[in-house]
Amino acid sequence: QLRNLKDECKLPVMDRTNLILDIFASRAKTREAKLQVEVARLKYLLPRLVGLHDALSRQGGASGSMSNKGAGERKLERRKIEHRITELSKELETVSTERRTQRKRRRNSGIPQVSLAGYTNAGKSTLLNKFVDTYGLPEEKKVLEKDMLFATLETAVRKIDDGSRKPFYLADTVGFINNLPHGLVKAF
Numbered sequence: 001q002l003r004n005l006k007d008e009c010k011l012p013v014m015d016r017t018n019l020i021l022d023i024f025a026s027r028a029k030t031r032e033a034k035l036q037v038e039v040a041r042l043k044y045l046l047p048r049l050v051g052l053h054d055a056l057s058r059q060g061g062a063s064g065s066m067s068n069k070g071a072g073e074r075k076l077e078r079r080k081i082e083h084r085i086t087e088l089s090k091e092l093e094t095v096s097t098e099r100r101t102q103r104k105r106r107r108n109s110g111i112p113q114v115s116l117a118g119y120t121n122a123g124k125s126t127l128l129n130k131f132v133d134t135y136g137l138p139e140e141k142k143v144l145e146k147d148m149l150f151a152t153l154e155t156a157v158r159k160i161d162d163g164s165r166k167p168f169y170l171a172d173t174v175g176f177i178n179n180l181p182h183g184l185v186k187a188f
Helices: 002-009 016-027 031-051 070-108 124-134
Strands: 113-116 156-160 168-172
Touching (some): 016 031
Parallel strands (some): 113 168
Antiparallel strands (some): 156 168
């Protein structure tokens, strides 16, 4: 359907999932976020290979049974994508191990952990930045605070300590979105 709409309208056409992936890709900063977005994109692309116009169904020059290489080309492309997903998944596992180590260190420190959670564009980053200002943390500890969907694509954790109370870790999380396509959960 997307291809037919694109051909008919002579304009780029994308569905909600593709739009979200484009937003994620343009704003991903960390290695982990970039890897997760690429994996999500490739997984999203796999079932759609058949519908990718003539780009994946080149015609062969020989006659007889060798004249149409379309299906084989698609299988080759599919294998390349599956191989890339496997490579990226291994790399993501390494990054995830590093994250788990950081989380374990914070958990073992005995310092309470607090997470800001809510829908996208609800003010979670603004609240974290207010804590940074109020408790005199360096300016570079602030996170992107902008009136737009998915301004925050990666969890940011800051240690809040004013010296007179018990310190705590404050996490700014990615905002929720209704009916998030299942294939985007990890990238999200």
